[in-house]
Amino acid sequence: MTRIDPHPDIGPLTFLIGTWRGRGRGVYPTIDSFAYTEEVVIEPLPKPVLRYGQRTAHADTGEPLHAEAGFFRLPDGVPELVIAQPTGIVECHAGVLEGQRLVLQSTVVGLTPSAAGHRVTDVERTIEVVDDVLRYSLAMAAVGQDLQVHLVAELTRV
């Protein structure tokens, strides 16, 4: 695909652009905690949006775990994120941008009929880039549990 220069209106989010690889840890009261490896790709499109994709695998076994696909937006300087997940979940987020730190709260969490049992009602995503390190945390309210940290990861630009 042709390399695209980011649209000027997405400028404040261009610190996210890159291919990022690293490790994370997942915890939740209803599951065994687990370590994972992750690759995130964030790239500009011709319009003022960034395309987002990620894949994770179990850190010990290499077994594929999760994937996400979506887009970052910045209408009127307010960061937004839309995500689809192969587990049957979609999310809309809006939040605040402070330098290279993005704090996003879900405004919509949707589940396909077969995924209704996940009962995800609320997701918060924090993403911060310092130098060439991207750290994120994801808090989730699901399966009747209160909103709490589910994922924390640290990735390096490759």
Added chain:
Amino acid sequence: MTRIDPHPDIGPLTFLIGTWRGRGRGVYPTIDSFAYTEEVVIEPLPKPVLRYGQRTAHADTGEPLHAEAGFFRLPDGVPELVIAQPTGIVECHAGVLEGQRLVLQSTVVGLTPSAAGHRVTDVERTIEVVDDVLRYSLAMAAVGQDLQVHLVAELTRV
């Protein structure tokens, strides 16, 4: 990326796998009709899902128009689709599969705060593959209009 064999449980949807290019037409009471070119990529992941991405451009000017990213699922033989769009829209779909024809109805349509004005309330997507031709139509209820055809396209496997 390593080439992945589709998971056996997604078998009935593997007819969708490929890179597809062609043209479509968009109509709606509230806009001027337009012709577009499109590329769709549908590829397997290690789990029983297919990753879906597409990009469109104006047929005359080449101006980039739309993009989508998401995943097809087939839990218990029921096709589902989750999609995120850079316009700030997410969709969950469920439907029926008849041979190589997929009829999907939205069960969730979510909009980011800045996209609320689109007022998309319902989306139906029909996708059919005959030989190496993929035809789809998309009907949409938005901006106060009843559910009606918005997009029709015909793509060829490349």
